Amino acid sequence: MAEPESNRTNGRRREPRSILPFVRGTLAGAGGALIGVGIAIDDLRYSLVGAIAVAIPMSAITIRNAIARRRQREALDTMMEEMGPAIALSSVARAIVGPGGLILQHNLPWHRARLPEETVPEAWLDFPADGTPQQFILDRGGRQVEVAGRPVRPFTNYYLLSVRELAGPTRIDPGIFEHADLGWFEMDRDGVVTGVNGTLADWLGRSVEEVGSGKMSVFGLFKPADNQDAGDDRFHADLLPLDGPPFPVEVVLQTDVLGGGTRGGLVIDLREIVRSVQALAESAERFGRFIDDAPVGIAALTAEGSVEEANPVFAELALGVADTELILSRNLRDLIEWPEGEAKTAADFAQVLAGVEGTSAELRFKATPAITTRMFATRARRAGSGERPTRIVYMIDVSAQKALEAQFVQSQKMQAVGQLAGGIAHDFNNLLTAIIGFCDLLLTRHGPEDDSFPDIMQVKQNANRAANLVRQLLAFSRRQTLRPKIIDIRDTLNDLSTLLRRLIGANIKLDLDHAQDLGLVRVDPSQFDQVIINLVVNARDAMAEGGRIQIRTRNAGKREARRIAAMQLPPGDYVMIEVTDDGHGIPRDVLPQIFEPFFTTKEIGAGTGLGLSTVYGIVKQTGGSIVAESEPGQGTTFRILLPRHVEGAAEAVPEPAERAEPATSGSETILIVEDEDAVRNFAVRALRRQGYRVLEAATGEEALDLIEAGTERIDLMVSDVVMPSMDGPTLARMAMERLPALKVIMISGYAEEQFRKSLDPGLAFTFLAKPFSLKQLGQLVREVLDGR
Template sequence: MAGAVERCDEDPFPRPDGRTAWIRWEIRPWRQADGSIGGIIIFSEDVTARKEAMEAQRASDARYRTLFELAPEGIVVADADGHYIDANTAICRMLGYSRDELLQLHASDVAAPAEIPYIAPAFEAVTAGVDYARKWQLLRKDGSTFPAEVVAALLPDGNPMGMIRDVTEREETAKIARAAEERTRFALQSAHVGIWDLDCLTGAFRWSEILESQFGLQPGTFEGTFNAFVERVHPDDRESVRATFEKAEASGGDFSAQNRVVWPDGTTRWLRGVGRILLDERGTPVRGVGISLDITERLLLEQEFQQAQKMEAVGRLAGGVAHDFNNLLTVIMGYCELLLADVGQGDPRGVELLEIQKAGTRAAGLTRQLLAFSRKQIIEPTLLDLNQIALDLRAMLGRLIGEDIKVVLGLQPELGLVRADRGQVEQIVMNLAVNARDAMPNGGTLAIETANVELDEHYSRTHVDVKAGHYVALTVTDTGTGMTPEVQARLFEPFFTTKEPGKGTGLGMATVYAIVARSGGSVGVYSEVGTGTAFKVYFPRADPAEVVVDAPAPSAEPMLARKPCSWLRTRRDFANWPGDSCSDWGTPY
């Protein structure tokens, strides 16, 4: 009969193949019938598999603990009620607690007050086996909070485990990046700079909203391909644009281009852009980035500035010529008067002298236009009502332009006053009316309109020497033949005319331009061939309480007085003027 176990142990034994076998053995006494020990019984069992499994478990537990403690993210294990039963070093450092302190807490103790209502649903989701992930605001021991990403899962023992990552630094970096991006976006939008990004491998072409607006498109309506971009380039510029991109893709690096684009409504705009094509290590283009700026207004300003400089130069020349010519004309007209006084009625020479006088009078008119154009003509600026001027001129215009042209007035009530010389304003209306008459050989309608308007900063940026503000607009419209863009481009150039030789001086529109510019205003034209032309003249609106009429400037054009002899004697041109002629005028020689 076997007795109780006397000894039990597990020992390793080498096997013939060199491996180790673990044997569990027991020694029990064998007793005889009288109770004495008759021998021993040895029981043995190969427990190698169990021993290896236990060693593997211990190694696994050690690895788990090492990973648990050394993990950079915080790790906590809680029971089903939310009380912490384990925590690693990282979460203790993150929350500011020791491990022993943390294991005395509940999940609600480390959550910001606003997060507490979400704790129970989170544990329910994890317990149900749902993969859980959410960003939380956690509460440190010192009362401060921080953002953390929490990922949780259910352990095999049924306890929830959460991995916690402090994302404070990441969110601060993202915040800084967003702020920098907002500043860049604001700067680009304020400067009206468009941005594009081209994926050379897929062909995807992305545009910013500013760039879409530069092409006359609504936000988000660009098709997103290079071909769609080229189709919106002006037909005359497409080849050069393609060549620029192809050259950049072949060599990489930066490039620049200036070209016209055509909006859906037919408007043409000028754009200037710079870009960069990025190549991979094999030299294949992979990406292109760039910016674009609408330079239409700048080009218009440059053209207007160049035109203004040209007009100024021609004006100085014309003013000098007109001044000297006017003096010579005074001599001619003076001698003509003397000769007419000497010839009797019926003398055939009188007819010839009258023709000379008529030619001199026409020359004097030309001189006045030159002086007006060169801004050397005497002006008397006063407060004027353009409505009243239009009404006063209506009858004269009817006789001037003929019965086959209908004159229509569209005058705004309570029109603002302007500060200008009445004679020059009338000259503007007459010059524009004569131009309209010549454009309507078969008759038509001439409309004269007035209105109070406000010119904004956009208009000011595209017109030299024009400030934004309140203006009075004088619009003269005809239903004539209209003008081509080429004619419109040269319309205000002095001595430019489309009329036949001898039928126009080319100073009418140049004079209008000079008078308006002198008053601080602006003149523009819109014309379509076969439809008609509209001139808009803007005069600064005057405040009657602030207007001070300028004193007349010294005369730039000497005129014959009623009794001119005292002045004539100082002129070398009249050195041989007969003394008795002056006596005829009642002035002693």
């Protein structure tokens, strides 16, 4: 398309006249005159003012020229970058030419056509203002070329040249576009539209006759777009409908369609394409936001592990800051904290980089060592020609999950150890019952004056010490018998403080800090005392040179209990007891093991390793939880949470008041059922010594046979709980069906709660825990027979 002749002169744009040269000339002349006057009258002031007047325009000229040159260079560089791709992709020989015909850039077809490589003939730049191509003879061989050119605005003396070898014009019949979905127009050399098809007329909102009447210029149909060049005689423009808004089109020109200089062009509607591009751009933006706002780390890695793209979460997990610019081009191998002597992490990471589907690697980074992450691989994206393969990986923070896994493993281990400890304790209780019992029998025959008395007492005292260790094992395994009461732990701790101060010594200070509105708890008071004593003694041992122990109590609501994940407690209100010391602390590698039975860091003989395991078992059996927090050199804090007692809940049965020691002898008939021979023999001999008639059975079946025989009236049955074939509760139920008045005592090395919850609530019996002494057995038998 050609612009109106008034805007062009031989293809060159007229420059507007400026008043600046006149001003500069005036200042220079005036300055020279002032200098002359100053010399003539010998006045330095006139000469100085004149010199300044001359210097101002000269400096302005110099600065302006420098700025103009710099801006022109920048604009030329921008122009070359914008037009370069279109020229390179064109199948027509094209070149950008500067002042003096200097060729700045040309494409491959230009080179193949053997066109000038450095400068073009001056005649090629003298093209008509309307852009009509001119014909020239290229060389002595008579090759004819057609040269078309247009200025490259806004530059002066810069042109875009298109050169074709003449081989006869291609003619297109405009009739084929009459009913096409493409617009078609014809125009003469002056840019006057001489014909259009119906499609283009409809787009313009005009009739075919009106547009093709020869009264409209092509510039009335199109407005050139900002980036109009689109290739070989193709350019982008905005079509100008009569009533609607302009819309984008692409115009493909055809030279000399009908001969005689007539030109035509196809018009392609780009609205759908533009909408598709906009939709694609919006989709890309939404997808970018989706990636950036994703709660997991997402990144594109090279096969070597370098980061090509990443979202903020990925950067934060790897570097500790959510700045993606800091991680781009970084190699993850340099950022990962590789475990020493462990090859699995490196092998898993290599699988991820290889793009093996379904693989993952557990990683820690140097910048965020407290965070454990897991990186997952996606299937490797195939690279195109010249591209490097890319892996899309996802990374999540699994620190909380790893902590829960560790807690679960520790809980399972503690449960397993507890079951083992409970079983061992049961067997030991049977042995200790026999040892203590036979010691009591010996003591009935060997008084203090007897030479054997000290030896027997030594055996019994050590047996009692062993029984105490077994009770600690049962406490850890949560299988001991508790006698809970509703208490205010402030009163309990205040009463216990005197004993605690004697235990810790004068060089350690003990502080108690109680909340005013502290709730009540339901615990076994003696066992709670044992918990506090064990924790305080441990704190004392950690402060050999003295220090301070603080016991604090306060209420803990549902949120706080839930926030301490390691507690693993059901929702509810709790009372918290904190025991804090400022001792040497517990090493991190030791901390997970402190509640395990027989684990101790003390010297040999300084402890059994059951103190904290006993605390753990008592707290757990009470329905609470305990955790320890410690840093080497910064002391240790144990936190205990116990369920807060709700008013109106079942109260503990009050213990009977102390009374005078009852008689232990009698003449009733008692059936002893015990599979352990030593325990059975002791019980039989003890009760016979006290005057009772005693029957014995080693199994439940033997006991039932004695009952069904009916040869003796049985008043009381003393039975072990755990026996082969038939257990004690089953025996008791069947015996009471045959003897409704029968009274029953159950004995066991396990806690009463372990089996009572699985029994028929209507089954009445009295429980006696092993190990028991001769005195305890005789007193309880007499109480049950008397109905007390």
